Amino acid sequence: MMLRWNSTISYDHLAKRRKAPSPVKSAHDMYLLDKPIYIKPLSGYSSDLAKDVRALHDQIRNIGDFKMGIFPGEIRDRIEAFADRTMPSTCFREPDLADTPGALATFAALCRVVDATAVSQSVRRYEDAWNNLIHTPLLDLVFGSHPLNIKRRAQEQVQEQKCVSVRFEPVMAATIAYEWIPRLRRGPISEQIKKNTNLSDLACSVSAGSAISCTSSQLEGASHISVPKDLMHTSADSKKVDYVLVLDILDGTPLKMVISDLIQKAAVKAQETEGILKVPPAHVNQTTYHPIRDSPIAVSIETKQDFSSRDPLLQLGIWIAAWHRRMKVLYSARSLDILDDQFRNASTSDQPTISRPPDTVPPPNPALVSLPLIVATGHHWQIYFACDQDVSIELYGPLTIGSTATILDVYVLLCSLQAIKEWVETIFYTAIKSWFQCNK
Template structure:
């Protein structure tokens, strides 16, 4: 907690506070007042058994705005240089949060249902070869006629359908807003252009505010007593993002016959790069938890469930906004670099890096749990 508010927090220990920081003094008390208000409203929301939508409106949105600020102006980035591994002449990307409760997943990004260790199963009709989509789907409004509300006969044409609006996805995302003069922005626009739409979209959803801003973190909120498991919704949502990103990379670098031999085996497989692991945040009333989705090429594994902080006390709330600040810095650095590699480095470079990594560090033997 900031040194400047130590006289405002009853019962706090000395080691709760950071050394005095002159640069932050002007904002420390304002932040304390805003955060205290959020904690008070959160506790009242818990006492009154408010609905999830009320929590989002009264607690979660103000907290995210406190950490990430308002959406940056279009085509600009006024953030100060903070990433040590980015050239000094280039500003880091801005990070902003976006409310995506009504976002739909485009048809080509909807993941299919598959049983572990097998080919795609759950065929809609025996012998049809068409798998069940993981989301409930409907025809795109641009091609739907008045008598049609499902797409049972159109699943082989992803341009004609999307997820239903009532098919619940997630509540918020943290997105990376890349500078217009950044080469990566130009590459993303070119790779994601869709002729049938006459514009592009880098993510699994074509919501206008996120067209060329890659989603870094997805957030799903619940209240105590909810039967739905937020990790299921987060898993489906991030699976759709991986599918979309894989499609865009294939456009940039079509698969080649190059192959490599995994260490300790005689099997050869074509080299497939991996996306940077991305955080998933579950909010259960007061408590915020973080997990990580790892790209395992043939599946996505979700690991961990660590408490970031809470809104039930001011001390836990400071821990929460501090950890969210670290997530913000990660988006500006590691996530930015990972997405840059995904869109600009070809297989031969990535293969060499992978081989060097395996030689230096060996194979990761950590136990992995596949969640979906």
């Protein structure tokens, strides 16, 4: 979908505009979306959840409840001294002297996180400071470029010949591309909201960057591309999240080739016949942010301070609803590509190539894989599970996955994040292969 605007409206003018009103103002308003989102409490039983996240739910609960084997036995004395208590032997793994250097390095990194948390609470640091000093170092320890993680990842690839890995990416500035912003469903309430907010059927207002998927310098000369100015605001006001965990797929594997082919075809199909933006950026997710352009988002993380008034579930809900819109379009495109291949393969040398009828309707898509959503409020970390129910999304939670307040709690969090990493590499990966009909 291409948008045009009056060339007299400059980027600077848009940046100074007041934020356009959003019709969905809280998480409980997400029932107004065309694919409504309903927040439901966890009853304590995993049977409430979709099958693909039941085992992960149980594993995280067991980590928090029983703490069996989550602490390194090589440095038991240090952990007990730091915690100032004697702990049951069942909490510790069997000591392995070869792992002592790694255990000590991890312990030191976690101690720094705990210390930074205490100071951040004391001086009431802003969210950006929490992200820089606490959240990013912790995520880097499990999913990023920390030396311990690089060594572990190399060992895993050699031993298990993995063709996927999990990476965390800060996405604080990544906005939802205009075409994937969730729409409001039809009904008297939503129609009244549209009338009062002048937002057409959009669930939220649009940032200049997300509307056209380009930089501010490109925008100044793009007189042929626009969003109605009443729908515009600066990118700082967009519905965004702070971090994502993405599935990086090895080049040359069937799934990577299928995804690359799909997103390149979609970009070329949307090609402009005029102007500087010849081909929109190819992207598999709901955002065109380049570092994750061909790596499907598996987990989204929203952070905030204890005293913040922003609703993290609203941010996450809009973000995930947009991902659902994007995935549905890609599923349809993939299905039509498969039909094209079938028609071509049905042709023989004795007859001309058979083409798929242009009005062919792709098959209905199955349920999407459930997505874990993480909320970090100050030192407290919780997880929700977004389960696809075809016509709606049910958001179950919260479930505590740990904390950065004490050394014992941060080890629980570390183990929970490692369990989520394993889930992404197995269950999520298998589900994405199935979604893109690439079961190889």
